[in-house]
Amino acid sequence: MKQTILFVVAFGALVSAQRGGAPARTSRASAPIDLTGYWVSVVTEDWRYRMVTPTKGDYQGVPMTPEAVKVADAWNPEADTAAGNQCRSYGAPAIMRVPGRIHVVWDDDRTLKLEADAGTQTRLFRFESPGAKGESSWQGDSLALWETPGGRGGGAGGRGNANSPRTGALKVVTTNLKAGYLRKNGVPYSEDATVTEYFDVVRPRSGGELLVVTTVVDDQKYLRQPFIVSSQFKKETDAKGWDPTPCSATW
Amino acid sequence: MLGNLVMIVRFVARMAVVLAIAGPAAAQTELAGSWAARNHEDALERGGGPYAVDYSGLPLNDEGRARALSYSGDQLSLIEHQCGGWPPFYLAMGPFGMKIWNETDPTSGTTIAWKIGAWEDRAGTTIWMDGRPHPSKNAPHERGGFTTGEWQGTTLVAYTTHMKAGSIRRNGVPSSDQATMTTYFLRHGDLLTVLEVIEDPIYLTEPELVSKNFQLDNNSMSPVGPPCVAGYEGVAEGKVPHYLPGTNPSIDELTKFYGIPREATLGGAETMYPEFRKKLKDTFVRPDKCTQNCGAPNPPPGAPPSPAVGAAR
Numbered sequence: 007m008k009q010t011i012l013f014v015v016a017f018g019a020l021v022s023a024q025r026g027g028a029p030a031r032t033s034r035a036s037a038p039i040d041l042t043g044y045w046v047s048v049v050t051e052d053w054r055y056r057m058v059t060p061t062k063g064d065y066q067g068v069p070m071t072p073e074a075v076k077v078a079d080a081w082n083p084e085a086d087t088a089a090g091n092q093c094r095s096y097g098a099p100a101i102m103r104v105p106g107r108i109h110v111v112w113d114d115d116r117t118l119k120l121e122a123d124a125g126t127q128t129r130l131f132r133f134e135s136p137g138a139k140g141e142s143s144w145q146g147d148s149l150a151l152w153e154t155p156g157g158r159g160g161g162a163g164g165r166g167n168a169n170s171p172r173t174g175a176l177k178v179v180t181t182n183l184k185a186g187y188l189r190k191n192g193v194p195y196s197e198d199a200t201v202t203e204y205f206d207v208v209r210p211r212s213g214g215e216l217l218v219v220t221t222v223v224d225d226q227k228y229l230r231q232p233f234i235v236s237s238q239f240k241k242e243t244d245a246k247g248w249d250p251t252p253c254s255a256t257w
Numbered sequence: 258m259l260g261n262l263v264m265i266v267r268f269v270a271r272m273a274v275v276l277a278i279a280g281p282a283a284a285q286t287e288l289a290g291s292w293a294a295r296n297h298e299d300a301l302e303r304g305g306g307p308y309a310v311d312y313s314g315l316p317l318n319d320e321g322r323a324r325a326l327s328y329s330g331d332q333l334s335l336i337e338h339q340c341g342g343w344p345p346f347y348l349a350m351g352p353f354g355m356k357i358w359n360e361t362d363p364t365s366g367t368t369i370a371w372k373i374g375a376w377e378d379r380a381g382t383t384i385w386m387d388g389r390p391h392p393s394k395n396a397p398h399e400r401g402g403f404t405t406g407e408w409q410g411t412t413l414v415a416y417t418t419h420m421k422a423g424s425i426r427r428n429g430v431p432s433s434d435q436a437t438m439t440t441y442f443l444r445h446g447d448l449l450t451v452l453e454v455i456e457d458p459i460y461l462t463e464p465e466l467v468s469k470n471f472q473l474d475n476n477s478m479s480p481v482g483p484p485c486v487a488g489y490e491g492v493a494e495g496k497v498p499h500y501l502p503g504t505n506p507s508i509d510e511l512t513k514f515y516g517i518p519r520e521a522t523l524g525g526a527e528t529m530y531p532e533f534r535k536k537l538k539d540t541f542v543r544p545d546k547c548t549q550n551c552g553a554p555n556p557p558p559g560a561p562p563s564p565a566v567g568a569a570r
Contacts, residue, residue: 038410046530046531047530047531048466048529048530049314049529049530049531050314050315050465050466050467050529051299051314051467051468052298052299053313053528054313054511054515054517057313057314057521057528057533057534057537058515058517058521058534058537058541058543059541060547061515061543061544061545061547061551062545062546062547063546063547063551064515064547064551064552065547065551065552066550066551066552067296067297067298067299067300067552068297068552069297105530105531105534106531107531124531153445155410155411173409173410173411173412174410174411175411175443175445177445204443204445204450206412206441206443208409208414208441208443208452210439210454210464211416211439211454211456212454212456212464216452216454216466218441218443218452220443220445220448220450220470222448233297234295234470234472235297235298236298236450236452236470237468238452238466238468247531249531
């Protein structure tokens with residue numbers, strides 16, 4: 007009997023050590039990567055859709071439905087401004103593509119806060135469901151989850167780096183959105199759109215850190231297939247350059 | 258009693274070893290399969306090709322810009338260049354998907370190399386995972402370069418050197434034979450994001466970042482492309498199509514079609530960052546309507562995304 011108890015205690019301790027020990031760690035404590043700090047977007051792709059306001063009717067690359075084209079063809083930024091809808095191109099499906107800086111902090115132990123200076127937007131990534139669905143918004147409701155090694159796949163491989171840092175990624179699923187624009191020239195997404203994002207951090211040989219955000223927008227109303235883009239950010243050492251600006255429908 | 262305790266301790270020790278070995282293997286990600294390209298970003302560039310003078314968002318130095326402006330797309334019709342293909346950067350800047358598989362040691366099962374299939378205009382890639390060093394700096398440079406890889410958690414990180422001089426954009430923006438590329442393979446379910454970090458001390462002032470997304474495809478892709486067959490394409494022997502300084506006729510195409518000022522189309526590191534928008538604000542004039550390469554306006558229901566049509570080769 008004593009041996010059995012000893013075995014259970016010893017094995018339990020081992021398993022617990024493998025899991026990182028500790029009873030129910032918070033999302034903050036169990037973060038496999040550090041996303042906090044200031045990041046600046048590096049715009050090397052889709053330049054003419056991001057750095058300037060694209061021309062009306064320029065929809066290259068977006069798998070739009072015919073209905074989406076009709077809506078986009080009717081784009082009227084002046085009317086959007088007059089109606090107080092100048093933030094339509096700053097919603098969660100598009101905000102990571104808008105050139106600017108983001109600032110990520112822990113709002114509490116279970117909520118990451120991402121602020122964007124472009125459009126002065128705030129996103130909250132909750133690691134626990136808030137429960138009741140509130141009013142729809144530009145940034146919607148975001149449920150977050152850490153993806154960690156061993157949690158997905160495995161198998162084939164090769165040599166690993168024994169000195170590899172802790173790795174993993176953040177997965178965020180956003181719903182309950184106000185309808186808005188994927189691109190500033192009126193390419194629409196509907197209020198039923200779902201945004202799935204993956205946040206990865208890599209360390210280039212030249213130093214520093216890069217954040218790669220892969221964004222998948224699903225919208226049966228306006229997209230013929232999921233719209234997939236990936237955006238890069240460079241880590242900054244301080245808040246220099248942080249420049250909150252209001253939304254603009256025209257620039 | 259003491260014997261049992263020893264057994265338990267031995268068992269726990271064995272379990273610790275097993276779990277320690279299993280840990281790193283589980284952290285690695287399966288990449289083998291056929292991956293379909295999703296060219297929703299830079300669709301024109303990755304489809305038909307970019308405009309002849311569109312260097313926006315590229316950290317070019319003056320020398321790189323001058324060489325790019327001297328380039329004529331007709332150079333691809335030179336018989337010597339027709340089957341030259343693009344450098345390994347083309348994995349992200351080109352239109353195609355990719356087939357990935359791993360070569361294993363027949364006895365240990367260890368992955369010796371990851372392989373990425375070729376295409377007509379891109380050589381295949383071998384990512385050596387067995388710890389071998391890169392060749393001497395004096396070793397010959399190959400079309401596909403020389404690549405080694407390592408796992409950083411679930412991310413495969415590949416490092417390529419010994420490439421031939423070529424282009425980082427398909428409109429002749431040059432890359433030197435001293436360029437290197439670090440490639441990150443980031444898998445999330447059936448989605449694979451490939452990030453290239455390209456460094457070139459000759460033509461770039463800072464690293465160029467390019468990413469591309471792929472989705473796992475149940476249809477098996479070929480690991481080789483169709484054969485390239487060179488033939489006469491109208492360029493006379495001994496002639497090298499080019500533009501002398503100040504004579505590139507395409508320099509203002511983006512201004513004409515999209516209102517983008519020349520200082521932006523000619524690139525440079527500052528065009529990659531948000532502050533550059535402040536410079537543009539007063540000079541950018543948005544045309545009333547898109548007239549060139551605007552995307553398919555009314556695709557039939559259920560149709561796949563149409564490939565982009567570009568102006569440059």
